[in-house]
Amino acid sequence: MDNVSAQTVIAGDAEITGTIKSAGTVRIDGKLDGELHCEKDALVGKSAVVKGNLNVSSAVVEGTINGNIVARDRIELKASARLTGDLKAKRLVVEDGVAFVGRSEVNASGVAPAAPQHSAPPTPVPPGIDANRPGVAFPKR
């Protein structure tokens, strides 16, 4: 998606506070402090900073997002993407170099995952584990 195909463009020098609702595609290069509801695709450019949730059909993220992304189809995180928040989609593509802190719920087959979704805080890694040493584990029987 580029500038030509995007119907709504928030330029790099623009800063918007509030909720954006769009029936077409949206490209964000500026700052958005609020939510984005988009019926079609959304592109978050490299210079974009979004503080809020995104609810889109599919999203391509190259910039910074502090919020959750819910996509009905696909989320693509480019190498320059910085995401702090959860994401949920049918399909996910992540390039090497992405910074991501959050939860991911992606199931390409559409079947609910067997493992229950964790709501508790992450279990601390037992002391003494060194990431540079070979893993030691006890497989589940």
Add this chain to the structure above:
Amino acid sequence: MPVSGSRKASIVSGYDLVQSLGGRRAATRPAAEAPPPPRPAPAGSVALPTKRDIACPDCGWESHVMGRQSYAVCPKCRKKIDIVDYTVDIDFSGTIATAGAVRLAPGGIVHSGEIRAAIVDLASRVEGGRIVAWHRLDLRAGAVCQPDHIEFRDLRLDAGARLAFTCALACRRLDVAGDLEGEFVVSGEVFLRAGGALRGSLRCAHLTVEDGASLAARLQVGGGDPVVPGP
């Protein structure tokens, strides 16, 4: 013979000389277009023996050997290191300690004992014992991996392979095309291939997810090396 000059030849024209021969020589290939002499074979192509990284199964000291050898001596603990590759396709309960690879072929079952190798290629059933792959553990489709204890640095799951861990696991690299569940701290790269699935928790420095993979996990990717909490 045509010469330039009246009586005494001072300059001989080569062109005229050839023409005077009736064109027979002219039809032949000039000397300038003769095939060049064969070039000498390029020097410098010296075949070096293959270099192989090994680790002592006893002390873990990493070194390398050149060429094809069946054993070496650990430069640290001075113990003999077996470098032979093994294939296990029977019921096995013994001990294998090698700096080479061990392939657990389909049909074989490991009941107990210990297997220590650089690369463990698991395509059979492991129902007990210890598996130590100081370099990489490959898990093939249909393999059953339920040892009492397992160690590895890199893990590669083929499509169709399933592995679940009940406790946190730290390793260097994950390459997942199968189904993996657990809590992982990875110092290097995690590669989730199309068709692969990862569930649980993941902290890593680099993450690559192909389209078509399933990822249902708590993630902490990038931002420096994953921090392992201390005691």
